[in-house]
Amino acid sequence: MKVEFELLVNFCIFLTHAQVASPELPWSLSPDILAQAIVTLMRYGWPPSLLVVYDEVWSLIKQAGVMMDKATGGNACNMDILAWLVDPNQGHVGFSPHRDRQPDDSPATFRSDGTPMYATLWLALTDATPENSCLYVIPRFADPGYYAGDPDDAAAPDPLTTALHNKESFQNIRALPAPKGSAAIFTHRTIHWGSKGRPGYPTPRISMSWGCADDAYEPAYFSREYLPCPPLELRLALAGAQMIIYHERFPAPPKQLALYYQAFTAQADKFDPGYRSKVMREFVDASKEATAGATVQHPGTANGGRTAVPTRRPAAAAAAAAGAGDESNKRKAAERNVPSSTEAAA
Secondary structure, three states, X not given: OXXXXXXXXXXXXXXXXXXXXXXXXXXXOOHHHHHHHHHHHHHOOOOHHHHHHOHHHHHHHHHXXXXXXXXXXXOEEEEEEEEEEEOHHXXXXXXXXEOOOOOOOHHHHEOOOOOEOEEEEXXXXXXXXXXXXXXXXXXXXXXXXXXXXXXXXXOOOOHHHHHOOXXXXXXXXXXXXXXXXXXXXXXXXXXXXXXXXXXXXXXXXXXXXXXXXXXXXXXXXXXXXXXXXOOHHHHHHHHHHHHHHOOOOOOOOHHHHHHHHHHHHOOHHHEOHHXXXXXXXXXXXXXXXXXXXXOOOOOOOOOOOOOOOOOOOHHHHHHHHOOOOOHHHHHHHHHXXXXXXXXXXX
């Protein structure tokens, strides 16, 4: 890949995010192939994130591995893989403002050279514009809690309110429109979200993302020994586990939820213990919600009105109380903590 790695590193250290144009990312396959695969999955009632069952996904992850390693100071794919189809004509929206991770000690999740120990690569499979939903971010210089962390005090303003404290501060928001095949890279502390598109716009926004972590901060969900092309059963297990963990954002009917759980438990011994425990706990919550008659939304979209704005640390304490021992477990509880919303294009 013809990418200026030094420039990417500087962006990740000083600005929280970077964009890589599609000409610099000569993917081995057309993004159209994966976009069409997502459309087909949804036509048959499956969510976009089941895309992980296809070989092509893992081929792209392998291809981007060197770039992510160089840009982030050594991070590698941790299997936190998701996909989206956001159609403005169906009322879909991206996830609302949030941080990807909410550690107890935020500065400790950056290395001494400033590189982040967790970052996300977000890939546009169709053109992503403000008209059909693109990413928006708040840069580091405008986000007081980005490096230092967010207040523990439950009475304190949430991170988004802190960053957007007056009219002028809204001018710090950056839109990241992305042509098909281009990518955005952002750190775990970047406040980001997906916009609501304009009804009447002809093309949905289709995208996917995967996290890359330093194992000293967050272990991979399953061993990288299975890469670059994990067995099909393991991919199905990961897809099921992700849909269970993200059930508040991608609600599923009870029968489908049971299939996710069955696929995961068949391979559960291959997953990191912390991740495995999280899936088990979330399955209990998801089952209660599903059987209580929770509204099932379009499988490609986020739950537009019910989760959290940028997270703050009391949620991490909630995760610990629930038995969450690792940072990956803290993420979900953190995202559920504050009033209103869901992620971006994440």
